[in-house]
Amino acid sequence: xxxxxxxxxxxxxxxxxxxxxxxxxxxxxxxxLYEDSLSIRAxxxxxxxxxxxxxxxxxxxxxxxxxxxxxxxxxxxxLLPEFRAVAHTSTDFFMLSVGSPALLxxxxxxxxxxxxxxxxxxxxxxxxxxxxxxEGIAIGDSVDGCLSIIITRDGGLSWNxxxxxxxxxxxxxxxxxxxxxxxxKTLGEKTWVATTSGRIYFSGDKGKTWExxxxxxxxxxxxxxxxxxxxxxxxxxxxxxxxYTQPEGNIANKAITKDGGKSWRxxxxxxxxxxxxCVRFVxxxxxxxxxxxxxxxxxxxxxxxESWSKLSDESFYTVRFLNDSIAYAxxxxxxxxxxxxxx
Numbered sequence: 512x513x514x515x516x517x518x519x520x521x522x523x524x525x526x527x528x529x530x531x532x533x534x535x536x537x538x539x540x541x542x543x544l545y546e547d548s549l550s551i552r553a554x555x556x557x558x559x560x561x562x563x564x565x566x567x568x569x570x571x572x573x574x575x576x577x578x579x580x581x582x583x584x585x586x587x588x589x590l591l592p593e594f595r596a597v598a599h600t601s602t603d604f605f606m607l608s609v610g611s612p613a614l615l616x617x618x619x620x621x622x623x624x625x626x627x628x629x630x631x632x633x634x635x636x637x638x639x640x641x642x643x644x645x646e647g648i649a650i651g652d653s654v655d656g657c658l659s660i661i662i663t664r665d666g667g668l669s670w671n672x673x674x675x676x677x678x679x680x681x682x683x684x685x686x687x688x689x690x691x692x693x694x695x696k697t698l699g700e701k702t703w704v705a706t707t708s709g710r711i712y713f714s715g716d717k718g719k720t721w722e723x724x725x726x727x728x729x730x731x732x733x734x735x736x737x738x739x740x741x742x743x744x745x746x747x748x749x750x751x752x753x754x755y756t757q758p759e760g761n762i763a764n765k766a767i768t769k770d771g772g773k774s775w776r777x778x779x780x781x782x783x784x785x786x787x788x789c790v791r792f793v794x795x796x797x798x799x800x801x802x803x804x805x806x807x808x809x810x811x812x813x814x815x816x817e818s819w820s821k822l823s824d825e826s827f828y829t830v831r832f833l834n835d836s837i838a839y840a841x842x843x844x845x846x847x848x849x850x851x852x853x854x
Contacts, residue, residue, distance in 0.1 A: 533796045533835045534853035535813035539822045542848040544573055544839075545580050551841035552828045553597040553692045557604065561831075561839050563846060564594030564606045570623075573846065575833075585623055587614055595689040596639040598647060605667055607639050607649055609689050615639075615649065617667045627661065627670040634659070637687040638695040641667075642702075642717050650695055650704050650712075652686030658706070662718050679723045682708045684733070688752070691789035691829035693739040696748070703772050705750055707736035711772045726750055726775040729763040739790045743798035746771050749778075749816055751803055753786035758807050761785045765803075767816055783819050784810035788828050793851075795835040802851075804830045804840055809849075822851075 549565040556562075561573045568591035571582035585592060585606075592608035599605065606623065608614045611634040615627035629636075636651035636659065645666050651659035657675035675681075685708045687694045694705040704712040709730035714721050728750060729735045738752035746769055753764035761783055766775040785807050793800030801812040809823040827842035830849065838849040 533793060533800055536800070536811050536822065536851040536853055538852045539809055540850040540852065541823065541825055542850070543845060544578060544848055545846040546844055548844055550593075550828075550843055551846060552595045552690060553606070554829055554831055554839060554841045554846070555597050555599050555604075556831055556833060556839070557599055561846070562597060562599065562604055563841060564597045566593040567591050570594060570597075570606055585616070587625070596636060596649065596692045598639040598641050600641055600644040600647070600666060602644065603667055605639060605647070607636050609635055609637070611635070613651070615670060626667060629672070635686065635689070637689040638692045640695055640697050642697050642700065646717055648695070648697070648702065648718050650687055653681040653684070657681045658685065658687075658704070658712065660718065673718070677720075679712065679721055682710070685710070688736065688738045688788070690738050690755075693741065693789050693791075693829065694737065696740055696742050698742055698745055701745055701771070703740060703742060703748065705737035705740040707733075709736050711740070711750070711775075713772050724772055724774070726766050727763060727777050728752055728766050728775075729754065738788045741790050741792050743792040747798045747815075748772055749790055749792070749801060750775065751787050751790040755786055755788070758786040758805070765816060778816040779819055783821060789830050791830055791832055791838070793835055794832050800835075802830060802838065804828070806842065811851075
């Protein structure tokens with residue numbers, strides 16, 4: 512009996528430790544890594560480096576150990592593409608440009624090679640990610656009555672656009688925001704896509720079939736909607752956005768789901784944070800820790816978004832966590848290392 516009681520206490524202690532997760536952040540230290548006259552909205556952690564895509568056809572990487580920077584410029588005919596989406600497998604790196612023509616590149620034997628091109632009115636791709644080394648997805652604004660979705664099943668060598676007959680009906684003008692490459696999230700075979708209409712497109716089979724759920728996030732005006740979403744696990748997710756033309760607004764701009772995206776509830780309505788372009792769960796926080804960034808600063812919640820504190824006024828467009836206290840962020844003219852402090 513004494514052994515059973517001791518074992519029970521140990522289980523309770525471990526359980527409580529898992530629930531508490533990391534200690535709450537109280538500040539953030541910002542270390543500049545790269546500065547140039549660029550708009551950088553797409554970053555990805557690759558092994559021990561940070562890869563990025565920017566405007567003016569510029570892309571590159573930063574060695575996180577040595578801080579060595581490598582950059583290159585890609586020109587397609589006379590066009591300098593604006594890259595706002597990047598993704599990777601274990602063997603290749605991908606970049607996708609906004610606007611028409613949409614240009615999707617992957618690493619090849621002679622540098623970056625064009626593997627998909629799409630031209631036409633309304634063509635505008637916003638985000639890209641992979642389920643695994645063979646299967647990936649990119650999403651864009653609505654064309655011909657449905658959201659633009661292209662999928663690869665061969666490691667990115669070829670991409671095929673889903674016909675509207677296989678997708679839910681779009682709303683007039685519905686698209687996504689190419690603000691941070693975070694309006695799409697994949698976990699296992701599941702996929703969530705957030706739109707300007709405040710809707711969540713959900714697929715449970717790696718993009719073969721889709722259904723749509725409505726969130727209460729504001730979406731009446733052109734600049735309103737969901738700018739970013741993240742899922743801590745297959746049940747717990749957060750969506751955040753607002754209106755970048757009225758960045759101080761904090762009404763109906765953040766919501767949480769605990770049932771995999773089927774239903775959503777507004778968080779901290781009428782309270783901070785205001786408009787943000789990227790939201791990420793803090794790793795190993797039990798889903799309690801959330802960081803949101805935008806040109807309006809860096810905000811943090813330690814209680815699943817019920818309340819928030821502002822950690823910094825520094826402007827960034829997008830952020831990715833390396834671990835539960837270090838992240839990398841990019842924005843106008845720069846990339847930086849963020850070190851979050853709990854005391």
